[in-house]
Amino acid sequence: MAESGYDFVSIESRWRARWDETGVYKSAVEEGRPKHYALTMLPYTSGDLHIGHWYAMAPSDARARWMRMKGYNVLFPIGFDAFGLPAENAAIERGIHPAKWTMENIEKMRRHLKRMGAMFDWDREIITCEPDYYKWTQWLFLQFYRHGLAYRKKAPVDWCPRCNTTLAREQVWGDDRHCERCDTPVVKKDLDQWLFRITKYADSLLNFSGLDWPDRVETMQTNWIGRSEGVEFEMTVKGSGASFRVFTTRADTIFGVTFAVLAPEHPLVDAITTKAQAADVASYREKAGRQSEIDRLSLDKDRDGVFTGAYAINPMNDAEVPIYIADYVLTTYGTGAIMAVPGHDERDFGFAKRYGLPVSTVIAPPDWDGRALQHPYEGKGTLVNSGRFSGTPSDPAKTAVAEELEARGIGERKVNYRLHDWLISRQRYWGCPIPIIYCADCGVVPVPERDLPVTLPEDAEFLPTGESPLKHHDGFLHTTCPVCRGTAQRETDTMDTFMCSSWYQYRYLSPHFAAGPFDPDEGAYWLPVDQYTGGIEHATMHLLYTRFFTRAMRDMKLIATDQAEPMVRLFNQGIILGEDSEKMSKSRGNVVNPDELIDAHGVDSVRTYLMFISRWDQGGPWNSASMGGVPRFLNRVWSLVVEPAASPGNPPGPAETMELRRMTHQAIKKVTADLESFDFNTAVAALMTFVNRLGKVRSAAVAESAAWKDAIRSLCLLLAPFAPHLSEELWERIGERYSVHEQAWPEWDEELARPATIQMPVQVNGKVRARFQVEMDAEGDDVTRLALEQPNVRNHLAGKVPRKVIVVPNRLVNIVA
RNA sequence: GCCGAAGUGGUGGAAUUGGUAGACGCGCUGGACUCAAAAUCCAGUGGGCGCAAGCCCGUGUGGGUUCGACUCCCACCUUCGGCACCA
DSSP: OOSSSOOHHHHHHHHHHHHHHHTTTOOOOOTTSOEEEEEEOOOBOOSOOOHHHHHHHHHHHHHHHHHHHTTOEEEOOOEEBOOSHHHHHHHHHHTOOHHHHHHHHHHHHHHHHHHTTOOOOGGGOEETTSHHHHHHHHHHHHHHHHTTOEEEEEEEEEEETTTTEEEOGGGEETTTTEETTTOOBOEEEEEEEEEEOGGGGHHHHTOOTTOBOOHHHHHHHHHHHOOEEEEEEEEEETTSSOEEEEEESOGGGGGGOOEEEEOTTOTTHHHHOOHHHHHHHHHHHHHHHHHTTSOGGGOOSSOOEEEEEEEEEOTTTOOEEEEEEETTSOTTSTTSEEEEOTTSOHHHHHHHHHHTOOOOOOEEOTTOOSSOOSSOOOSOOEEOSOGGGTTOBHHHHHHHHHHHHHHTTSEEEEEEOSOOOEEOEEOOSSSOBOOEEEETTTEEEEOOGGGOOOOOOTTOOOOOOSSOGGGGOHHHHEEEOTTTOOEEEEOOOEEOGGGGGGSHHHHTTOTTOSSSSSOHHHHHHHOSEEEEEEEGGGTTTHHHHHHHHHHHHHHTTSSOTTOOOSEEEEEEEOOEEOTTSSOOOTTTTOOOOHHHHHHHHOHHHHHHHHHHSSOTTTOEEOOGGGTTHHHHHHHHHHHHHHSOOSSOOOOOOHHHHHHHHHHHHHHHHHHHHHHHTTOHHHHHHHHHHHHHHHHHHOOTTGGGSHHHHHHHHHHHHHHTTTSHHHHHHHHHHTTOOSOGGGSOOOOOOHHHHSOSEEEEEEEETTEEEEEEEEETTOOHHHHHHHHHHOHHHHHHHTTOOOSEEEEETTTEEEEEO
C-alpha cells in the first residue's frame, strides 16, 4: 500500500462495480455504426493467471477502449480454452475430475480477469469444454466430413509416450522432435486416425493478400507449407517390370543422375533387392526403423545407405544407375524415392563420396573452367554433358525436360508441400468427442446432427493408458447404429484442442445461439475480426488452423463468401520474462504474481507499467525495481487534477495560454499516433511529459483558466485507455458526466500543436557547434545569416568562406567549410 | 546449414525513418521539508579533459556512401526465435 497518493483500492473497486451495474461494456449490433471486432487469444485454463496474461490482455484492452472512444462499436470478448492434456494430467496427479479442476480454474481466472478492469463483454463468454460449445465443434466436424475434408486413415503417427497420445506434425518441435507440451521425444506409431484435409488449401493458405499480419508470421507459415514445384517421373528397374516414381525440383540436372535412392520403407525394396544384397538391406532397414524410436539426437549426420543390387534406367539417356536405400530419403515427402545428382546436390554428393559413386557435372557454373568440381554446384547455369539439352540454361531446360517426360507419358509436373494433413485424433478423455459411430454393417456413420452433442461421460476412468479412456466406458462405447439400428460402437478418440480454438471467434458472436454455430445476423455485422492480438508461438499452429477453418467454412457456405481470412490484422506481443531474464515458470520460481503488485500499486499502475516497459512486440524481463515510476506518475496526475495548487500565481497571459494549448494538442497528437501503431510505451511517456509540463505551469490562478480546464479534460480522456479506473474517478471529480469511456477521443489541431520557436542546431562540417532560438518556418536566408553569426560557428570557420550551407527547415543548419 | 529479429548510458528503453543520440522512467548524487526516517518536491546525471568557455570520444566490430549515418550499403562478431536430410 502506497504511503500517500490516491486511494486506488476503493476507487478501483467502486468503478468496476459501477461499470457492471450500468453495463457500459455490453456490445450489440448497431446497424450503420462502424464496428470493430477486437480479439485477444483466449487463455488456456491452466489455473493461474500470471503477469504474462496481463501483458497480453491489458494493452489489447487499452487499444479496444481507444477504438471505442474513436467512435467504433467495439466487440471485445473473452473466453476459455478449456479442453486439453494439462487439465487431464493435473487432474490425474491430484485425483480430481478434469471438469471440476477446469471449472475451478476458470472461476479463479475469471475473477482475476475481471479485476483487470478490461472492457470484456462477459455476456459473450465461451468455455470450449461446455456441451453448448462443443456441440458446435462436433457439428463443424460433421460438415468437414460431409465435404470430404475429414477422413480416416491408418498411418504412422507421431506419438508422445509421456502424454500417451498422438500429436499433429505442428506439435512436434525441435531437433530431437519433442512433444510441444511436455518436451518428451516423440516416437512413431501405427494407428487409425482422423485427419483434416488442410493440404487441399495449401496454395490458398500461401496467399496472404488482404491481410495485415507481421511478415514474420507470413514467412513462418510459408515455410511451414513449403511449396515446391518440380517434376515427378518414372524410373524403371532394369531387368524387371517394376518401376518407381521420383520427384525432383531440378529436372535440368537429370543427365547428372549417377544413382537412385529409395527410402528404407519404400514398398519396392523387397521386390528389387538381389539375393546377394538381401542381408545388408534387411539389417539396414531394421536399423532405420528403430532409429525413429531411439534418441534422434544421437543420429550421426553422415549419410549412409545400402546397395540393393538393382539398377534403374534414366529415361533421358538410358543410363543404368545403381539403386540404394538410405534414410536421408524420407517416405513422408515426395514419392519416397529420388534421382541422385551428386554433382549438384550436397547430400547426394556426400553419399557418392562415401560409396565411391561417380560424380558428373551437367550444370556449368558461371565461370567454370571445365574441370571436375570439388564441391557440388547447386545454383543454376548452362547445361553441359546433357545430350540434346547441352547449351540450354537451367530454367528453359527444366521446362523442356518436363515436357519431354510428359509427352512420353512417364512423368508430369507436380507441386509438393511440406505441409501434411492435420491429424486431430487424440487418445484422451478431456477433449471434444469425435461424433462418429462404427457399425459392422454400415461402416463409418456420422452421428446425426439431431443427436449432438455427443457428451463426455462424467464417470470415465481417465487414466492415460495410451488408449482413449472412453474405450473402457461401456455406456459411452456401445450405441446403436443410426442407420440400421444394429449394435455399434462410438469413436472413442477426442479431438485435438486446436479444433476448439479454430472457430471460437465465431461463437463469441452469439454464444447461446441454438440454430447453428453462430447467428448469421451477428456474423454479417461483426465479421471478420478486425484486430487480433496474441503470441507468436501459434504462428504455424492455431493461426494456420483458423485460416484453414475459415476457408473451409466459407466454401461450405457457413460464412460470407468474401471472407477467406478470419482476422484481418494481427499483432504479436512479445513475451514477458522473469526478473532473471528467463522464461517464467513455476519450476524456476520466477513467476511474477499480479496480485501482490495490484495490492501494492493498484490495477491501473500495473496495467500502465506493463505498457510502459518496452515496445509491446518486444517483451522483455520484468523488473519490480523500476515499477515505482508509474504509480508516482498516476499520483502526480491525481494531485494535479484533484488537489489545490500550492501557489496562487497569476492568470495566464496570451503566451501562457498558447503554451497550455500547445502542450495539450501535442499530447493528443502523440498519444493518438502511438495507439494507432501499438507503441504503448511512448504513448505513456508522452502522457508523463504532458503531466510534467502541466505541473510546471500550474498555479491556483492558472487552474481557473479555460485552457487549463481543457488540458485536464483532455488528460482524463487520454489516460482512459491506460488507467480506466483513475480516469473515470477524475472525470467525475472535474464534474463531467459518466462515463469517461463513452466519450469521444479528443482531436488535435495541427496549428495549435506546433511549437512557436525551435532551438536550431548549427553544425560545422557535421558537428554541432552552436544552437540558437528561431521562429518556426523562418526563411532560409535568415536562418543562414543567424547561423553564421553564432560566435562558436565563427571560431570554427576561422575566417574561411563556407563552401556550402545546408538548411533543413525547422531541423538544422549544416555549414560545410 | 537456411530463414527471420535484435545489439544504444549504471539500467528498462526513445530517436518524427538520413537531420540536435540518449525522450520518458528506474537508479545514483546533491539540496529542500523533518528531531529523524519514509513519502514528496527541486537540481544534476553517457565517458574523458577543463576553473570556465569549450574540446575530444561515443549507438556490437571493421570498412564504405553522404554536407550529415543508431538509421543506407559491404564484411564480420554476439544473442534470441523459427525451420532443418523437403529431393
